[in-house]
Amino acid sequence: MRAADVVTSAFRNAFRSRLRTSLTVLAIFIGAFTLSLTNGLGTGINRYIDDTVASVGVDDVMTVTKADEDAPADGGPAEYDPNRIAADGPPGTTTTALTDDDIETIADVDGVQAVEPVKEVSTDYVQHGDGDRYQLSVSQFVPGMKVELAAGAQVDLDAADPQVVLPESYLEPLALGSAADAVGQTVVLAVTDGTGTQVTTEAEVVGIAEPGVISMAGAVPNDALAQTLHDLQAEGVPAAQAARYAQASVTFDAAAGEEATEALRDRLADAGYTASTLQDQLGTITSVIDAIVLVLNGFAVIALVAAGIGIVNTLFMAVQERTREVGLMKAMGLSSARVFALFSIEAVVIGLVGSALGVLAAIGVGQLVGGVAGDLLANLPGLTLIAFDPVTVAAVVLGVMAIAFLAGTLPALRAARQDPISSLRYE
Amino acid sequence: MAPPLISVHDLHKTYGSGPGAFEALKGLDLDIAQGESLAIVGKSGSGKSTLMHLLALLDRPTSGSITLDGTDTSRLSAKQLNRTRNGAFGFVFQQFFLNAQASVLDNVTLPLKIAGVPRRERTARGLAALAQLELDDKAGNRANDLSGGQKQRVVIARALINRPRVIFADEPTGNLDTATGAVVEDILFDLNERQGINLVVVTHDEELASRCDRSLYIRDGRIARAEVAA
Structure with a gap:
């Protein structure tokens, strides 16, 4: 048959x-x-x-913080360290700050392609025209990262003019109209500098971000805006204090595979830093x-x-x-x-x-x-x-x-x- | 004289072993000539069915030999046995063993399907075989819709389709009334005479046996007597 x-x-x-x-x-x-x-x-x-x-980050970037060496293993109280600054995350979280020396050390670690300190910017408010002022957090934009947009475009990192992508939830309070209307408008951002004076700067809204599960709630600035805000904020701050970062973004070769990434993490750990990739966070x-x-x-x-x-x-x-x-x-x-x-x-x-x-x-x-x-x-x-x-x-x-x-x-x-x-x- | 088509020598068949063993055939010698029609007659339990199964290569003897066309069949592999049964033998049983839901044509061409003949050729040869038995108008019918006599003719068409050397018929008319039984007998003997197909008929019907060239009467696993038709 x-x-x-x-x-x-x-x-x-x-x-x-x-x-x-x-x-x-x-x-x-x-x-x-x-x-x-x-x-x-x-x-x-x-x-x-x-x-x-x-929208949270990209595959080839690690977040590096200084290893918390003095966290006591037995759960007892930790000794006070004047170098601690408030870290990203839930209130109360602290981490040991990275200094410019640390950034150089990290850059020298084998396998690190680039290191960029995350510039801590805490804005006081955002304002559109003469409207009400609202609190706004600003997150750092990593090259390659994509925010899911309701309208407009991603921020142009290389642009000389300050740009910002605002969350959709700010449209109504700021009276920006629809998402499409908001694109191209200018908003005012305010920070407090080292002397306690409130200063403002303007930025163009280039995009409106859709809310996501894990995406950041805050605004996404381009480098020009982040730098401007950081500079304004650092005005009058003692130099030793200004060059302190909660964390740094390290770019590495993600294509080299899991093992290479692991080896890099180990080398960073030996140097006294904790590194976590996106996979770790989402895993x-x-x-x-x-x-x-x-x-x-x-x-x-x-x-x-x-x-x-x-x-x-x-x-x-x-x-x-x-x-x-x-x-x-x-x-x-x-x-x-x-x-x-x-x-x-x-x-x-x-x-x-x-x-x-x-x-x-x-x-x-x-x-x-x-x-x-x-x-x-x-x-x-x-x-x-x-x-x-x-x-x-x-x-x-x-x-x-x-x-x-x-x-x-x-x-x-x-x-x-x-x-x-x-x-x-x-x- | 031409060499016999089937030659049987000292055939024994025992079912089971030890004290419960049953010896169905107790040493049998038989030659079947080319084109001969042979009746195997006996009561139930005489060993006549066992003999037919062995001749038809459906079972292997306990001892003794069966030579088919000069080949010792005990040397054939399972595959060769399958091929021999498929190509050289046709089977007609008392019960029709038709697939009730399949078409008449599909039933008739089953041996060709087993042989691996392509569909187109199967259909052509199936229709030809049905025409030979005047059933070509029923080709598309379901086998279940036919009368008993028609069914037995379908079975004969199925037995004929691969142009066999031997047709083994086990009580071919046992399930039919006298008139249709006679028609089926006529068809079988006609095939024997015109196409030279050997007939091996197992029956307890002496009238049917008397139409064969030779009748073997089996009793208790031995040939009791042989009668040659006049």
Whole structure:
């Protein structure tokens, strides 16, 4: 028998007992549907996080701080260090400041391509025209970073004129109108200098940032603006105090691989600095989501195993029913291997139909849920709750077919071992 | 004289082993000439079905030899046995063993499908075989929709399709009324005479046996007597 004939016969045989096959297909369908949906959920959320990552930082930048050597291991109180300044992060977090010497030391570490101290700028307020004044935090923009924009463009780092990207939530308070209207307008930023005097500077709004899960809440300045603000702020501050940074951004060769990155981190640690990449910061979130998806997938796989037992059952019945037919075909010279193939492919067909329908239904439901979730989770723009990765979808279908094949081997073996004479006996 | 198509020497077949063993055939010698029609007659349990199964290479003897066309069949591999049964033999059983839901044509071409013949050729040869049995207008019908006599003709068409050397018929008319049974018998003997296909008919019907060139009466695993038709 030709391979093509084996496959078409298996296809036809699978649907000979329509109700029975349909019920088995339904069981597979439920398993494949659940598995696709949970996978889709994981893909969707992780993809969203990946997209948002680009707005937090870039792959080839490490955040370096001075290692906190005197944090006591036994949990007792730490000794006061006059070099401590307030660090980025929740109020109360402190870290040892980096000085210009530290920046030079870091630059000398092998593997560091560039180091840029993060200029701490704390603005007092932002104002548009004669309107009300609002508090605003300013974050530093790293080359390559992308903020998800509602309108306008990313800041031009090389531009000589001060530029800023404002969060969408500032549009209404500042009376900037729509996101599109706001682009091109000028806002006033105020800082307090070292002598306690409040000084202001102007910046052009070039873009409006969409709120994201992890993206910074503050405004994004270009270098010209950051420098201006920093200079204004440093006015009248003793020189020793001015050159202090909470952290520095180190650019490294991300393409060199995980090990090279790890080695660089070790070298920085030896020099007395703590470095963390974006992956470190996001790793926790993605691994929690992966773990949840894994658990959900576990349930779906249990459903699939149950469905696999359904296939075993269905095929045993089919083998029983077709005892004579199998006997006749073997009498007519069909080899045992072909008989095995006929029944195991029939199982694979059931798996294929069930999983294909399940995956299609999951994609359909994903679209529906995506529409509803878009309304419910309006705070998370750009989130596709359930996304489908072709590779994962194919893996689900192939995996189910593999389970079906395994389930089919037992009945198929029984059919293959049938003796034509006893199958054809009718006394 | 031409060498026999099938030559059987000292054939033994024992089922089971030890004290429960059952000796179905106790030493049998037989030559079947080319083109001969042979009836194997006996009561149930006489060993006639066992003999047919061994002749049809569906089972292997415990001892003794079966030579087909000068080849010792005990030396054939499972694959060669399958190929021989598929290419040289046709089977007609008392029960039809048709796939009820498949079309008549699909049922008839099953041996060709097993042999790996391409679909187009299968269809052409299937229609030709059906035409020979005046069933070509039923080619598209489901096998289940046919009468008993038509079904047995479909079975004969299926047995004929691979142009076999031997047709093994096990109680071919057992399930049919006298009139349709006679028609089926006529078809079988006509094939034997016109196309020189050997017939090996297993039956307990002496009337059918008497139409064969030779009748072997089997009792307790041995040939009790042989009758040659006049």
